[in-house]
Amino acid sequence: MRITRVKTTLLSCSYERPVTFAHLSIPYRSIVLVEVITDEGIVGVGDADAFPTGDPSIVELIQHRFAPLLIGENPLEIGRLWEKMFGVPHAMGRYKGLEIYAIGALDMALWDILGKHVGLPVYQLLGGNRDQIEAYASLDYVGPSQIGDVVRDCLDRGFRAVKIRIGVEPDKDEDIVREARNALGDHGILMIDVNSAWSRLEALKRIRSLEKYNPTWIEEPLPPYELDGISELAAATHIPIAIGEHEIFTRFDAKELIQKGAGDIFQPDLRSGGISECKRIADLADAWGIPCIPHFYGPGVRFAAMIHLLGGIRNSKYVEYPIRKDPLRSELVLDFPVPEEGVVNIPQQPGLGIHLNEEAISMYSKGETI
Structure with missing residues (x-):
C-alpha cells in the first residue's frame, strides 16, 4: 500500500456566543481537515487547529513540507514516518506549535488507515x-x-x-x-x-x-x-x-x-x-x-x-x-x-470508527480544498 495524496480542507464555524477564557475571547472555530489517501482506496482522517482566524499557514505546512515526505510511502510504517516528519521541526529547532500540530493531524490519519487495513479499532x-x-x-x-x-x-x-x-x-x-x-x-x-x-x-x-x-x-x-x-x-x-x-x-x-x-x-x-x-x-x-x-x-x-x-x-x-x-x-x-x-x-469499527458528513464539510468549508 502507498500514499498517493494528502487532502486538506479548511473549515470554520461561528459560535452562538464567544468562548471566553482568562486572556482571550474566541468567536469561532477554524480547523483543517486532513485526509490521507492510498492506492488501495483506504482513506485516513485527522485534523489540526487553524487558529486564530482560519489561518491557512497550517494548510501550507501540511501540503508543502509534510505531504511530499509521505507521498509514495507505506502508511503502515507509522513510527518511521513520524520520525521522518519530525525531522522538519527538529532541523529548525521548533519543537512546539504549528509543525507539531501538522504532524499530529497526519499521524491520526495514519493510525486510521492502519486500523482499517487490519480490520481493528485503533484502541x-x-x-x-x-x-x-x-x-x-x-x-x-x-x-x-x-x-x-x-x-x-x-x-x-x-x-x-x-x-x-x-x-x-x-x-x-x-x-x-x-x-x-x-x-x-x-x-x-x-x-x-x-x-x-x-x-x-x-x-x-x-x-x-x-x-x-x-x-x-x-x-x-x-x-x-x-x-x-x-x-x-x-x-x-x-x-x-x-x-x-x-x-x-x-x-x-x-x-x-x-x-x-x-x-x-x-x-x-x-x-x-x-x-x-x-x-x-x-x-x-x-x-x-x-x-x-x-x-x-x-x-x-x-x-x-x-x-x-x-x-x-x-x-x-x-x-x-x-x-x-x-x-x-x-x-x-x-x-x-x-x-x-x-x-x-469507544467505537468498535476498524480505524477510528467514524464517518465524515460531506454536507457539513461543504457547509463549513472556507476556500479551496487542496
Missing part, C-alpha cells in the same frame, strides 16, 4: 486496556449567579465530574468555585481550570483559598513559561496541579516536567504529535506514576482519535467532554460518540 492496536471511559463535563466560563444551574444540568445529564473555569473576573473566582461545589455536593468531582490567569506571586494564596472546596485538580494556574513556579506550587499544596495543554508538545517536554517536578497530572492535547507521540508521553508519565488525562477542546475527528488513545493507555481516568455546542464536533462526524450517563463508548 486495540494501542493495547486495548478499556472499551469505554468516564467523561467529565468541561464548561466555558460561567459567572457565580449561573454556575450552580449549569452544574446541576450536567449532573442531570449523567456526569459525575465537572470542570469549571475561573480567572476571567478574579474577584469572583472563589464565589464561582463555592457555588459549583454546593451544586455538586460533597461527593461530586470538581476540576478547576485557571487558564494561566494567575501570577507567580499570587498563585499559592489563591490555591490556599480554594483548598476547602476539595478540587480534584487545579489546571494551568500559571503561564507555561513558569515551570519553576509550577514546581513550587506542586510542592506547596496537596491539590494536584494539572498541566500540559500549552506545556507538553512532545515527550521531551514531558521529560523536562518530570525532572522539574512540575505538575501532578499531565494533559497533552492530541494535536501535539498525534496518537503516536501522546502514547509515548502517556507511557513515560505512567512509568513515573503520573496520570495522563489529555486536554480536549477540539473537533469531532480529534475526539474520536483521543478516546482511542485513552482506550490504549493505563494511566487515564477521564476524557474531557466540552458541553458547548460546536458544529465541527457534533456535525462533522456522522457517528460522533456522545457520552451516555457520563460514559463514552
Whole structure:
C-alpha cells in the first residue's frame, strides 16, 4: 500500500456566543481537515487547529513540507514516518506549535488507515486496556449567579465530574468555585481550570483559598513559561496541579516536567504529535506514576482519535467532554460518540470508527480544498 495524496480542507464555524477564557475571547472555530489517501482506496482522517482566524499557514505546512515526505510511502510504517516528519521541526529547532500540530493531524490519519487495513479499532492496536471511559463535563466560563444551574444540568445529564473555569473576573473566582461545589455536593468531582490567569506571586494564596472546596485538580494556574513556579506550587499544596495543554508538545517536554517536578497530572492535547507521540508521553508519565488525562477542546475527528488513545493507555481516568455546542464536533462526524450517563463508548469499527458528513464539510468549508 502507498500514499498517493494528502487532502486538506479548511473549515470554520461561528459560535452562538464567544468562548471566553482568562486572556482571550474566541468567536469561532477554524480547523483543517486532513485526509490521507492510498492506492488501495483506504482513506485516513485527522485534523489540526487553524487558529486564530482560519489561518491557512497550517494548510501550507501540511501540503508543502509534510505531504511530499509521505507521498509514495507505506502508511503502515507509522513510527518511521513520524520520525521522518519530525525531522522538519527538529532541523529548525521548533519543537512546539504549528509543525507539531501538522504532524499530529497526519499521524491520526495514519493510525486510521492502519486500523482499517487490519480490520481493528485503533484502541486495540494501542493495547486495548478499556472499551469505554468516564467523561467529565468541561464548561466555558460561567459567572457565580449561573454556575450552580449549569452544574446541576450536567449532573442531570449523567456526569459525575465537572470542570469549571475561573480567572476571567478574579474577584469572583472563589464565589464561582463555592457555588459549583454546593451544586455538586460533597461527593461530586470538581476540576478547576485557571487558564494561566494567575501570577507567580499570587498563585499559592489563591490555591490556599480554594483548598476547602476539595478540587480534584487545579489546571494551568500559571503561564507555561513558569515551570519553576509550577514546581513550587506542586510542592506547596496537596491539590494536584494539572498541566500540559500549552506545556507538553512532545515527550521531551514531558521529560523536562518530570525532572522539574512540575505538575501532578499531565494533559497533552492530541494535536501535539498525534496518537503516536501522546502514547509515548502517556507511557513515560505512567512509568513515573503520573496520570495522563489529555486536554480536549477540539473537533469531532480529534475526539474520536483521543478516546482511542485513552482506550490504549493505563494511566487515564477521564476524557474531557466540552458541553458547548460546536458544529465541527457534533456535525462533522456522522457517528460522533456522545457520552451516555457520563460514559463514552469507544467505537468498535476498524480505524477510528467514524464517518465524515460531506454536507457539513461543504457547509463549513472556507476556500479551496487542496
